[in-house]
Amino acid sequence: MYVIRDLLYALRLLKKTPKFTALTIIVLCGGLAVSLFTFAFLYTFTSKPLPIEDQGTLYRASLLWHSEKFGESRYLEAYEAARLREHATVFSEHGVWQNKTVSVSLGNNQLIVEAASTTPDIFKVSRTQPLLGRTLEASDSLRGSTPVAVISYAIWQGQFGGDPEVIGKTFYVSGQTTEVVGVMPQGYRFPISHQLWLPMPAQILNPVILDREKVEFFARLKPGVSVEQAQTQFFSITSQAFNARKEKLPKGIELIRADMDLYQRFDIDNAMRLTVLVLNVVAFFILLLAAINIGNLLFARAIQRSKESAIRTAIGAPHWRLVSQLMWEGVLITLAGTALAVVLVAWLLNFIDSYFHTLMGNELPFWYRWELDITVFVAAVVFALFTIFVASFLPAYKAARQDFNMVLRDGTRGAQSISIGRLSRFLLVTQIATITLIMVLGTAISFKVNKATDLELGYDYDKLYFAIAELPLHNYPTDEKRALFFERMQRQLSEDAAFSDAGIRFSYKRQPVALSGVDYKTDADKPKATIYTVIGSTEFMGPKLLAGRRLDTRDRKDGAKTAMVSQSMANRLWGNDSPLGKQLQVTLDDEFATVTVVGVVSDITNNPLEKPALYDELYLAGYQFPKARGTIFFKRAVDAAVAEDRFFRILNGNDSQLNIVAIEDWEMETSATAKMVATFRDTVIMSGLFALILAMTGIYGLTAFSVEKRAQEVGVRRALGATDKDIIMLFIKQSSKLLLAGLLIGGGLSSLMLIAVSSVLALTTFAYASIFVAVLGSLVLVVLVAVIIPSRKAVFMQPSEALRCE
Amino acid sequence: MTKAVIELNNIYKSFRTDDVETHALTDISLTINEGEFVSFTGPSGSGKSTLLSILGLLDEVSAGTFKICGIDVTHLDRDQRAGVRNQQIGFIFQSFNLISDLTVEENVMLPLSYQKDVPQGQAKRMAAEVLKKVNMEHRLHHFPSQLSGGQQQRVAIARALVNKPSLILADEPTGNLDSTNATAVMEILHQLHQEGSTICMVTHDPRSLDNVSRNVEILDGRIRLPANAPNEPSTDKKQSEGAAVCM
Structure with missing residues (x-):
C-alpha cells in the first residue's frame, strides 16, 4: 500500500510543478530518443537478425x-x-x-x-x-x-x-x-x-x-x-x-x-565496427548527460525537501522507505520520457526506412528494415532502467543519506553542504568531460562526413554510367582478345546516337613507379601512383587534358609505351619542369615497361573523402595493358531507359554470355550517396547540438544549484565586505578548476578514442587541432556563461536576505 | 569630544510581499557614540534584526538618513557599501556563519582578502593575533565542522575583529550556545568594550544585558522609550589603543 501512497504523493508533487515536470520529461525524452535511435539505426545496419527461419x-x-x-x-x-x-x-x-x-x-x-x-x-x-x-x-x-x-x-x-x-x-x-x-x-x-x-x-x-x-x-x-x-x-x-x-x-x-x-x-569490416561502437558510445553519453541533468534537478528537489525527510526519519521512516519515496518522482518522469522517446523513435525509424528505401531503390540488403522491433524495445527498457538508476535512485539514495539530525538542528549546515558540494563538483566535472567527449567526437565525425557530401571527385558525373565487365578467361585467353572486345565496345558505344561518349578503364591499385635514371634502394623510396589503363577519351570520365596529347589509337600494343600523368603527379615529380617526354618505369602484372609521358591531365579521386590532388594518377594505353575486368564508361544522350536498353543490345551483340558485375547510374548513385551521407551528418550535428544544449542547461543547473546552496555564504562574504566583482570572480575561479579538470578528462578520453578511429577518420593534424581548439573554446565560453548568470543573480540579492537563506 | 559612530534619522523600512506592505521599522532616530555597548531587545518580529541589518549596511532603508562616523551612507552604491562594511564594521551572527569549506585561519583572513593592500603574510599574522585574543590560535587549520559551537563563535568574533572595525554588530551572539559558552562569548564582548570597541548587540537573553552601556527596546518597529528616559547616547566611553575609531 505504501508504494501506492508514495506514487500518489510523487504525482501530486509533479502536478504542483507542471513546468518542471514538462521540462524534465522533454529533456529525458530527447536523451533517450537520441540514444535509442542511434542504437536502432546502427543495429539494423550491422547485426539485425535476418527475417528467415533459423x-x-x-x-x-x-x-x-x-x-x-x-x-x-x-x-x-x-x-x-x-x-x-x-x-x-x-x-x-x-x-x-x-x-x-x-x-x-x-x-x-x-x-x-x-x-x-x-x-x-x-x-x-x-x-x-x-x-x-x-x-x-x-x-x-x-x-x-x-x-x-x-x-x-x-x-x-x-x-x-x-x-x-x-x-x-x-x-x-x-x-x-x-x-x-x-x-x-x-x-x-x-x-x-x-x-x-x-x-x-x-x-x-x-x-x-x-x-x-x-x-x-x-x-x-x-x-x-x-x-x-x-x-x-x-x-x-x-x-x-x-x-x-x-x-x-x-x-x-x-x-x-x-x-x-x-x-x-559478413560485410561489416573492423573499421565500420569501430565507427559503430564510437557512435554508440557518443549516443550513450548523450543519454548519460540527460540522466545526470535530471538526476541533479531531482537531487536539488530532494535537498529542498530535506527537512521533510528529516521529520519522516525522526518519526521512524526506515532508510529504504525514504529512498523509495524520493525515487518515485524520477521513476515517473523516466517512464513518461521513455514512452515519448519510444513513440518518437518509432516514427523516426519509419521515416528513415521509407527515406532510404526511396533513395536507394532495391539496392539495400533485404534485412535492412528500420523499425521498432523487439530488440529496440528491449533496448528502450534497458536504457530506461539505466536512467532510473542514474536519475532517480542515485539522487534519492544520496539525499536520504544526509545527517537528518543536523538538518533538524538550525544553523549547522557545514558537513551537509560539504558533502553536497563534493557531489556538485563531481557532477560538474562529469558533465564537462562528457560534453567534451561528445563534442570532439561528434565534430570530428561531422567534419569527416561533411567532406563526403562535397563529392568533389574531379568528375562531371551528370548522365554518366559505368558497367563493370569481367571477361571469362576461357573465352578471352589473350590480351589481344580482351583489348579487341573492349575496343569494339568503346567504338560501338561512341558511335551510337544514344551515347555522347564512351571509354574503357582498367584499374590497378596504388603502386610504386620509378623515374628513369633514378636509383631507388627499395620500392618504398619510389613515388606511388594509382594506375589506370584507358581506351578512348578520358575527358568525360573526369581527367581533362591540360598539356601534351591524349592516349589514342596511335598507342598500340606493338608501339612505344606511352603515358599521361595527373597534374599533382607532374608537380610532385618534376616541379616546374615539363613532364612531357620524361620516362617512368612501371610493372603491371609481372610485365615491366618504360613509358614516356605524352600528356598531363587533371586530378580525380574515387574516394569522396579525399581531395582529388591527394594522390597521383598515371594513365597508360589500354591497348597496351588490357585486363579481363574493365569498367565501361558511357554518357547517355537520350532517356535513361533507352540508353540502358541500347547498352545491353550492344553488349549482347558482342557477347551474350558476358557477366556484367554491376551497372550504375553514377549521377543517381552519387546523389543518393550524398543525400544519405548528408542525412547522417545532419543527424550527428543535431545530436551534438542537442547534447550541447543539454550540457549548457546541465552546467547552468549545477552551477545555479551550487550558487543557491551557497547563498548564505555569499551573504556572509558580502557582510564582510566582498564586492559584486569579488563574488563573481570567486565563482568563476572555483568553476575554472572544475572546467579544467573536466576538459582534461574529456579531452584525454576523446584523444584516445580519436586515436582508435584515426584510420577511419584520417584527418590532418591541423584538422584535429582545429576541432580541439573550437570545441574547448566554445565549452569554456558555455561554462563561463553558465557560471556568470547564476552568480550575478546571487549577488543582486540583499545581503540580509542572503544571510537568512537556509 | 564624543564622536557619533551611528546616526539614524527618521529611518523607515518596509517590505512588500505581493500586495501586502509590512512596516518593519518606523521613524527610528538613534545615535550611538564611539565606545558604547548598546543592546537591542524586543519580542520576535519587533524589527531588531532588521535594524541591525540596516546598521550593518546589509539592507537599504526605505526612508530617512543614516550616517556612519559622520559619513552619509544612505545612498552609497553597492560597492561603496561593501567597502564600508569591510573597513568599518565587524559582524557576529547567531549561527556563526563560518564558511564550511575554509579553515579557521582562512575564515578569519576573509575580510582582509577583500582589501587590496593587505599582503598574505600580514593577513596571516593579523589572523593569528585575533585568534590568540579569543584563545583559538591552536585551531588555525581546523574546519568549522570540527569545532564546537562556542569555538565557532569565538572564531566568528575573531573574524569580526580582524579588520579593527569602528563598529561591531552582534546578532544574538549567544543564541546558539550553552550557558558556559554564552558566558565566555559575553566576556569577550565586554572585554572588547572595555578596550574601546563600539558594539551593537541584538539579544533575547536578559543575562547579556549586564554591563551594557544602554539598552534600546524595539516594539512593532519603533524604539520604545522608558518613561522620562530620552533616547540619548550614553556618556560611557571607553577608549584604548587596541580599539578602532572612526576614521
Missing part, C-alpha cells in the same frame, strides 16, 4: 588473400568453392552465388535488375518456398538445358502484370530468351537485394584449374559445430585446392586465412 545458423565465408601488387583483398574463387562443396563436412547446407546485373525485358517493358546466378540450394537454405511454380534445380545448370529463371514478386507484378499463368512464359534476360519457372513471395530478395535467380552455369559450378571466377559462399553450420571448427576446415580444404593450382596462377598471391561470420555481419 537465421542464427546462417553464415557467409570467404578467403583473405595477399598479393604483392594489390595488398590484401577478400574473395573466393569458383575453383576453391567447388572443392568445398565436394569435401566440407561441417556444413549442413551450403551454396554459392554470383552477382549479375542484367536487363530484363518483355515487349517494350525493360528493367535493369540485380540477379543471382546461383546453385539451387539458395532457396532451401533461406527456407522459402516459391509462391508459384518451382525453384531452381541442378539440371537447370546443365549445358544445353533451356535457360530458366525464378522471378521476384516485384518483377512478376511489374513485368508480367501479376499474371497467374506466368509459369512457362518467356522473357528476355540480357537478350536471351528465358523461361519463368517460379515466382518468389513478396519481399524475398535473398541473398542480398536480388530480384532474379538464374542457374549458375556449369563451367562455374565445375571450373577448370585456370578459371578465376569469383563467387560468394553461404552455409548453415551443422549442429554442434563451432565457427572456429568450420573456419579451420574451410581453410584446410580451400588451401589444399589453391596449392594444387598455385603454380599455374600468376605469382605473388598468398592465401592468408578464411573469414567466416554471421550472414548479416
Whole structure:
C-alpha cells in the first residue's frame, strides 16, 4: 500500500510543478530518443537478425588473400568453392552465388535488375518456398538445358502484370530468351537485394584449374559445430585446392586465412565496427548527460525537501522507505520520457526506412528494415532502467543519506553542504568531460562526413554510367582478345546516337613507379601512383587534358609505351619542369615497361573523402595493358531507359554470355550517396547540438544549484565586505578548476578514442587541432556563461536576505 | 569630544510581499557614540534584526538618513557599501556563519582578502593575533565542522575583529550556545568594550544585558522609550589603543 501512497504523493508533487515536470520529461525524452535511435539505426545496419527461419545458423565465408601488387583483398574463387562443396563436412547446407546485373525485358517493358546466378540450394537454405511454380534445380545448370529463371514478386507484378499463368512464359534476360519457372513471395530478395535467380552455369559450378571466377559462399553450420571448427576446415580444404593450382596462377598471391561470420555481419569490416561502437558510445553519453541533468534537478528537489525527510526519519521512516519515496518522482518522469522517446523513435525509424528505401531503390540488403522491433524495445527498457538508476535512485539514495539530525538542528549546515558540494563538483566535472567527449567526437565525425557530401571527385558525373565487365578467361585467353572486345565496345558505344561518349578503364591499385635514371634502394623510396589503363577519351570520365596529347589509337600494343600523368603527379615529380617526354618505369602484372609521358591531365579521386590532388594518377594505353575486368564508361544522350536498353543490345551483340558485375547510374548513385551521407551528418550535428544544449542547461543547473546552496555564504562574504566583482570572480575561479579538470578528462578520453578511429577518420593534424581548439573554446565560453548568470543573480540579492537563506 | 559612530534619522523600512506592505521599522532616530555597548531587545518580529541589518549596511532603508562616523551612507552604491562594511564594521551572527569549506585561519583572513593592500603574510599574522585574543590560535587549520559551537563563535568574533572595525554588530551572539559558552562569548564582548570597541548587540537573553552601556527596546518597529528616559547616547566611553575609531 505504501508504494501506492508514495506514487500518489510523487504525482501530486509533479502536478504542483507542471513546468518542471514538462521540462524534465522533454529533456529525458530527447536523451533517450537520441540514444535509442542511434542504437536502432546502427543495429539494423550491422547485426539485425535476418527475417528467415533459423537465421542464427546462417553464415557467409570467404578467403583473405595477399598479393604483392594489390595488398590484401577478400574473395573466393569458383575453383576453391567447388572443392568445398565436394569435401566440407561441417556444413549442413551450403551454396554459392554470383552477382549479375542484367536487363530484363518483355515487349517494350525493360528493367535493369540485380540477379543471382546461383546453385539451387539458395532457396532451401533461406527456407522459402516459391509462391508459384518451382525453384531452381541442378539440371537447370546443365549445358544445353533451356535457360530458366525464378522471378521476384516485384518483377512478376511489374513485368508480367501479376499474371497467374506466368509459369512457362518467356522473357528476355540480357537478350536471351528465358523461361519463368517460379515466382518468389513478396519481399524475398535473398541473398542480398536480388530480384532474379538464374542457374549458375556449369563451367562455374565445375571450373577448370585456370578459371578465376569469383563467387560468394553461404552455409548453415551443422549442429554442434563451432565457427572456429568450420573456419579451420574451410581453410584446410580451400588451401589444399589453391596449392594444387598455385603454380599455374600468376605469382605473388598468398592465401592468408578464411573469414567466416554471421550472414548479416559478413560485410561489416573492423573499421565500420569501430565507427559503430564510437557512435554508440557518443549516443550513450548523450543519454548519460540527460540522466545526470535530471538526476541533479531531482537531487536539488530532494535537498529542498530535506527537512521533510528529516521529520519522516525522526518519526521512524526506515532508510529504504525514504529512498523509495524520493525515487518515485524520477521513476515517473523516466517512464513518461521513455514512452515519448519510444513513440518518437518509432516514427523516426519509419521515416528513415521509407527515406532510404526511396533513395536507394532495391539496392539495400533485404534485412535492412528500420523499425521498432523487439530488440529496440528491449533496448528502450534497458536504457530506461539505466536512467532510473542514474536519475532517480542515485539522487534519492544520496539525499536520504544526509545527517537528518543536523538538518533538524538550525544553523549547522557545514558537513551537509560539504558533502553536497563534493557531489556538485563531481557532477560538474562529469558533465564537462562528457560534453567534451561528445563534442570532439561528434565534430570530428561531422567534419569527416561533411567532406563526403562535397563529392568533389574531379568528375562531371551528370548522365554518366559505368558497367563493370569481367571477361571469362576461357573465352578471352589473350590480351589481344580482351583489348579487341573492349575496343569494339568503346567504338560501338561512341558511335551510337544514344551515347555522347564512351571509354574503357582498367584499374590497378596504388603502386610504386620509378623515374628513369633514378636509383631507388627499395620500392618504398619510389613515388606511388594509382594506375589506370584507358581506351578512348578520358575527358568525360573526369581527367581533362591540360598539356601534351591524349592516349589514342596511335598507342598500340606493338608501339612505344606511352603515358599521361595527373597534374599533382607532374608537380610532385618534376616541379616546374615539363613532364612531357620524361620516362617512368612501371610493372603491371609481372610485365615491366618504360613509358614516356605524352600528356598531363587533371586530378580525380574515387574516394569522396579525399581531395582529388591527394594522390597521383598515371594513365597508360589500354591497348597496351588490357585486363579481363574493365569498367565501361558511357554518357547517355537520350532517356535513361533507352540508353540502358541500347547498352545491353550492344553488349549482347558482342557477347551474350558476358557477366556484367554491376551497372550504375553514377549521377543517381552519387546523389543518393550524398543525400544519405548528408542525412547522417545532419543527424550527428543535431545530436551534438542537442547534447550541447543539454550540457549548457546541465552546467547552468549545477552551477545555479551550487550558487543557491551557497547563498548564505555569499551573504556572509558580502557582510564582510566582498564586492559584486569579488563574488563573481570567486565563482568563476572555483568553476575554472572544475572546467579544467573536466576538459582534461574529456579531452584525454576523446584523444584516445580519436586515436582508435584515426584510420577511419584520417584527418590532418591541423584538422584535429582545429576541432580541439573550437570545441574547448566554445565549452569554456558555455561554462563561463553558465557560471556568470547564476552568480550575478546571487549577488543582486540583499545581503540580509542572503544571510537568512537556509 | 564624543564622536557619533551611528546616526539614524527618521529611518523607515518596509517590505512588500505581493500586495501586502509590512512596516518593519518606523521613524527610528538613534545615535550611538564611539565606545558604547548598546543592546537591542524586543519580542520576535519587533524589527531588531532588521535594524541591525540596516546598521550593518546589509539592507537599504526605505526612508530617512543614516550616517556612519559622520559619513552619509544612505545612498552609497553597492560597492561603496561593501567597502564600508569591510573597513568599518565587524559582524557576529547567531549561527556563526563560518564558511564550511575554509579553515579557521582562512575564515578569519576573509575580510582582509577583500582589501587590496593587505599582503598574505600580514593577513596571516593579523589572523593569528585575533585568534590568540579569543584563545583559538591552536585551531588555525581546523574546519568549522570540527569545532564546537562556542569555538565557532569565538572564531566568528575573531573574524569580526580582524579588520579593527569602528563598529561591531552582534546578532544574538549567544543564541546558539550553552550557558558556559554564552558566558565566555559575553566576556569577550565586554572585554572588547572595555578596550574601546563600539558594539551593537541584538539579544533575547536578559543575562547579556549586564554591563551594557544602554539598552534600546524595539516594539512593532519603533524604539520604545522608558518613561522620562530620552533616547540619548550614553556618556560611557571607553577608549584604548587596541580599539578602532572612526576614521
